[in-house]
Amino acid sequence: NAMVSSIVHVTNLPWKSVLKWFEDRRALDGVPDRRAPFQRETIS
Incomplete structure (x- = not known):
């Protein structure tokens, strides 16, 4: 995700x-993130 990458780079x-x-934000907004487990596996 380019947006996350830029945030990591800047901060x-x-x-x-x-x-x-981001997951907390999605949870607060009530938007399920089905890609989170997949992203965690690829990053780690």
């Missing part, structure tokens, strides 16, 4: 923290 935050933040 120097760890990948896991950024992904968790």
